[in-house]
Structures are given as structure tokens and as C-alpha cells.
Amino acid sequence: MRDKKNFDEYLYSWQAKHIEDLLAPKTGKNIFQRITKWGKGILVSFLFLFSKCSYTQTYFPDSLSAKNNKTSKRVMGSRLFLVVPADYEMQLKSIGYYKFKKNSSTGFHIDERFDDNFYSATDGFLKSSFILKTTTAGMCKKVKVGNFDGIYYKGSLNMPADKQKTAFLMFGDSSFKATVSGYFLPGDKIAETEINNILTTVGYDTSIIPDRLEVEDFKFNQNITGFKYVSDGSENPLVYSIDGVQRSIQTSKNISSFELRKYKCNSIDSAKKIIKLKVEGLTKSGLVKSTSVQQRNIQANGNAAYEMIMDGQGKYLTGIKFYAVIIQKENMGLLFWGVDRNNGEWMDKFKSTVQSITID
Structure with a gap:
């Protein structure tokens, strides 16, 4: 079971794996094989530079304020807070799972597990076959949601890159995991920005005891x-x-x-x-x-x-x-x-x- 101690190390390893996958040419040695000849110091510098460049493709903050618990609205039956735009309709609500939809191509889901381990779940996500084997893995970075560790991801999951894009925030600790996952059409920068704006309003309060009657x-x-x-x-x-x-x-x-x-x-x-x-x-x-x-x-x-x-x-x-x-x-x-x-x-x-x- 994974814990906070090796979270940074494992996420760094995942980034290194994907830089290799993404930059490998169709024939001949990939860029990693060539860089390693120049020494580990250059390799580390390259990883840092690549990570910075990849993050600027879509801006997402490194940390979300704990004040979101006061400025955002709590999702009924949940410990999670966020701002839902007026044109997003709730399609499904049940304890731990909610579905909001703007139109046929844009919306988001909330998946909340009160008895899960974020670190183990992150391990499973980063090791999953559709992440490791796709050249459209996208970008992934470590974030903070209040005091909780998290990851932000943007890319294509289980869908061709020209059909659908995903941006999601997964966070928690050893006692829970929460995921807010948005979807939108590739090239729709307005929808992408809107989904990211929703994600930045997320807050969480573990002291709340979810009330099933609310849903x-x-x-x-x-x-x-x-x-x-x-x-x-x-x-x-x-x-x-x-x-x-x-x-x-x-x-x-x-x-x-x-x-x-x-x-x-x-x-x-x-x-x-x-x-x-x-x-x-x-x-x-x-x-x-x-x-x-x-x-x-x-x-x-x-x-x-x-x-x-x-x-x-x-x-x-x-x-x-x-x-x-x-x-x-x-x-x-x-x-x-x-x-x-x-x-x-x-x-x-x-x-x-x-x-x-x-x-x-």
C-alpha cells in the first residue's frame, strides 16, 4: 500500500516513464537513450525543463486554497465543495457519486470514496495499462488541495485523442480519495477553461459526516x-x-x-x-x-x-x-x-x- 512518503518519488518516476514514451521516435534510439550518454545531471535537468514546459500548456495552480470550503458550495451528501456553473445540470446523485452535464460533450463527475486510500489509488492509476501504453497520456502534476496531496491530469483516457479530452483532480490521504473529472471536446478551449475553473474551486472537509438523506x-x-x-x-x-x-x-x-x-x-x-x-x-x-x-x-x-x-x-x-x-x-x-x-x-x-x- 502506498503512502505519503513515496508519493513524490513515484510521481516523478511516472513522469520520467512518460517523457520517454512521448519522445520516442518511430525508428532508432529514443531521446532518453541519447541523453543518458550525457550523464545523469543533464538528464535530471531535462526532466525538470520538460515538466515545466508541459505544465504551461494548460495552466493549473500548484495548490488550491483551504478557503474554498467557505467560498464554494458543498455538494449535498458529500464532504466536497465546489462552484457549479448555472448551466450545468445534475444528472445523477447518490452517496459518493454525482454527475453534472452541460451538453452532450461537456460535463463532469464526482467520485468520492470514504474508505479508500488516495496513495494506493494513485499508484493504480499511474500503472494502469491505458495510461502507460498511450502516446496521448497528456500531462500530470502534483497539486495540493488544502492540506491534502493530489494530482491534476489532462489528456485522453479510454477515448481517442480526437474524440474526447479529460481534465481531472484526484486527491486525498490514506483514509479517503476524491476525484472530480471533467470532459470536453478536443480543441474546445472555452469548455477546457471552464472545466479547469471548476476544478480550481474544489475544497474538502473531512469533519463532515455525509448525510444520505440529502441525496x-x-x-x-x-x-x-x-x-x-x-x-x-x-x-x-x-x-x-x-x-x-x-x-x-x-x-x-x-x-x-x-x-x-x-x-x-x-x-x-x-x-x-x-x-x-x-x-x-x-x-x-x-x-x-x-x-x-x-x-x-x-x-x-x-x-x-x-x-x-x-x-x-x-x-x-x-x-x-x-x-x-x-x-x-x-x-x-x-x-x-x-x-x-x-x-x-x-x-x-x-x-x-x-x-x-x-x-x-
């Missing part, structure tokens, strides 16, 4: 239970528990919790099948034996819903009550799965939470 098409009153969001930076179900700690849910016998998960279904009958299959899977596993099962059709904040209440007993579980409701609206089913490990203390609040759910 979801449903909302509910979190104050009813006061449970805390269990953040794992993934597309898994939204999970809330008394202390907001994933490990507590897995190991503690008295930490109540609930989760919310979306399904595709176009009728209340298909929604019923989803909740019944989940209960069957739970009992067939042998971990839980369900008793005192109650089930009925209900209304949840004006939407058709199906409710199931049951007690649970198992080898490692005692005195558990389950409250499960699936709400159906248009082509979506939203499953609320509550686990009360405190002798029914939370059941009424689970019911109230379900009734507070609104679906856009």
Missing part, C-alpha cells in the same frame, strides 16, 4: 427516535441506531436500530412479497424464530403500505421485537425494518417514524 428521494423525522446515522459511505441501506456505531449493532444485545431500503415495485401486492421474502430468509437462516406475527394493510402518510409485527427468538437473541413496513408509491417500495432490542421500548416510536416518511 435520497424520501425524508423522515429523525428526531422521533433520536437514533444516529451509521455512516459507511456506501450504497447499503440507510441504518440508524442508538449510538450510530456499526459494531455495536453486530455485537451488542441491547442496541436497537432500524434501516431503510428502496426496491422497485409497482403495486402493493409486489411490495408485500418483498417483505415476506425478507422474513422467510430470516427464519430459514435459523438465527431467528418468529412468533406472534401480526400483518395488515395500512396507510403511511397517505401512501399504501403493508405492516408486519413479530417477536423474535434465537440462539443469541432474546426479547426482540421486529417492526417492518413497506411503503409503495408509483414504481418504488420503501422498506422500514425496525429491530427493538429493548423489550418493546421503541415500537411506538418506530410506528411514528414510519408515519413521518414522505416520498418525493
Whole structure:
């Protein structure tokens, strides 16, 4: 796994490799082979000169101010800040991934990984076959995004050089990686400048705990239970528990919790099948034996819903009550799965939470 210590050294090695690839003539010895005859000192000077020349082709600052966190706008559901021009439309939003589009040839994506290692990811990027084997690798340089290490790249990735150009900023540390990647047509200097201007507004704040509800098409009153969001930076179900700690849910016998998960279904009958299959899977596993099962059709904040209440007993579980409701609206089913490990203390609040759910 790569770390900050050898980041500079490895990026320098990558630049050296690409200078050789880019300058190799079709026949005969490449310029590197000839330069090495003149000595290592000249070679180092040449690398420095080449890097400076390549960077001036498209200006991008060596560092982005930490003040961007105040002057730019935070992307909802994210720790990332940037300025999005008014004519860029958000096409897709989900925790960790966002897509903005101006037109068919210009736009940008945000890819945010809360549990990734920037240094390892940079290693993988610089070693990837489409980077090392193309003569249109473009330019790559080290940058700073606030206090975080990063790289700026401009060139052609997975696309012919005459079809599409890319400019992106990748940064992070050993605990996360964030990438803002723009695309535009070759020769479109206006779009290229615009994408680069967007990248220069990037800021990042690791103290922010991303809220999945900011990017979801449903909302509910979190104050009813006061449970805390269990953040794992993934597309898994939204999970809330008394202390907001994933490990507590897995190991503690008295930490109540609930989760919310979306399904595709176009009728209340298909929604019923989803909740019944989940209960069957739970009992067939042998971990839980369900008793005192109650089930009925209900209304949840004006939407058709199906409710199931049951007690649970198992080898490692005692005195558990389950409250499960699936709400159906248009082509979506939203499953609320509550686990009360405190002798029914939370059941009424689970019911109230379900009734507070609104679906856009």
C-alpha cells in the first residue's frame, strides 16, 4: 500500500516513464537513450525543463486554497465543495457519486470514496495499462488541495485523442480519495477553461459526516427516535441506531436500530412479497424464530403500505421485537425494518417514524 512518503518519488518516476514514451521516435534510439550518454545531471535537468514546459500548456495552480470550503458550495451528501456553473445540470446523485452535464460533450463527475486510500489509488492509476501504453497520456502534476496531496491530469483516457479530452483532480490521504473529472471536446478551449475553473474551486472537509438523506428521494423525522446515522459511505441501506456505531449493532444485545431500503415495485401486492421474502430468509437462516406475527394493510402518510409485527427468538437473541413496513408509491417500495432490542421500548416510536416518511 502506498503512502505519503513515496508519493513524490513515484510521481516523478511516472513522469520520467512518460517523457520517454512521448519522445520516442518511430525508428532508432529514443531521446532518453541519447541523453543518458550525457550523464545523469543533464538528464535530471531535462526532466525538470520538460515538466515545466508541459505544465504551461494548460495552466493549473500548484495548490488550491483551504478557503474554498467557505467560498464554494458543498455538494449535498458529500464532504466536497465546489462552484457549479448555472448551466450545468445534475444528472445523477447518490452517496459518493454525482454527475453534472452541460451538453452532450461537456460535463463532469464526482467520485468520492470514504474508505479508500488516495496513495494506493494513485499508484493504480499511474500503472494502469491505458495510461502507460498511450502516446496521448497528456500531462500530470502534483497539486495540493488544502492540506491534502493530489494530482491534476489532462489528456485522453479510454477515448481517442480526437474524440474526447479529460481534465481531472484526484486527491486525498490514506483514509479517503476524491476525484472530480471533467470532459470536453478536443480543441474546445472555452469548455477546457471552464472545466479547469471548476476544478480550481474544489475544497474538502473531512469533519463532515455525509448525510444520505440529502441525496435520497424520501425524508423522515429523525428526531422521533433520536437514533444516529451509521455512516459507511456506501450504497447499503440507510441504518440508524442508538449510538450510530456499526459494531455495536453486530455485537451488542441491547442496541436497537432500524434501516431503510428502496426496491422497485409497482403495486402493493409486489411490495408485500418483498417483505415476506425478507422474513422467510430470516427464519430459514435459523438465527431467528418468529412468533406472534401480526400483518395488515395500512396507510403511511397517505401512501399504501403493508405492516408486519413479530417477536423474535434465537440462539443469541432474546426479547426482540421486529417492526417492518413497506411503503409503495408509483414504481418504488420503501422498506422500514425496525429491530427493538429493548423489550418493546421503541415500537411506538418506530410506528411514528414510519408515519413521518414522505416520498418525493
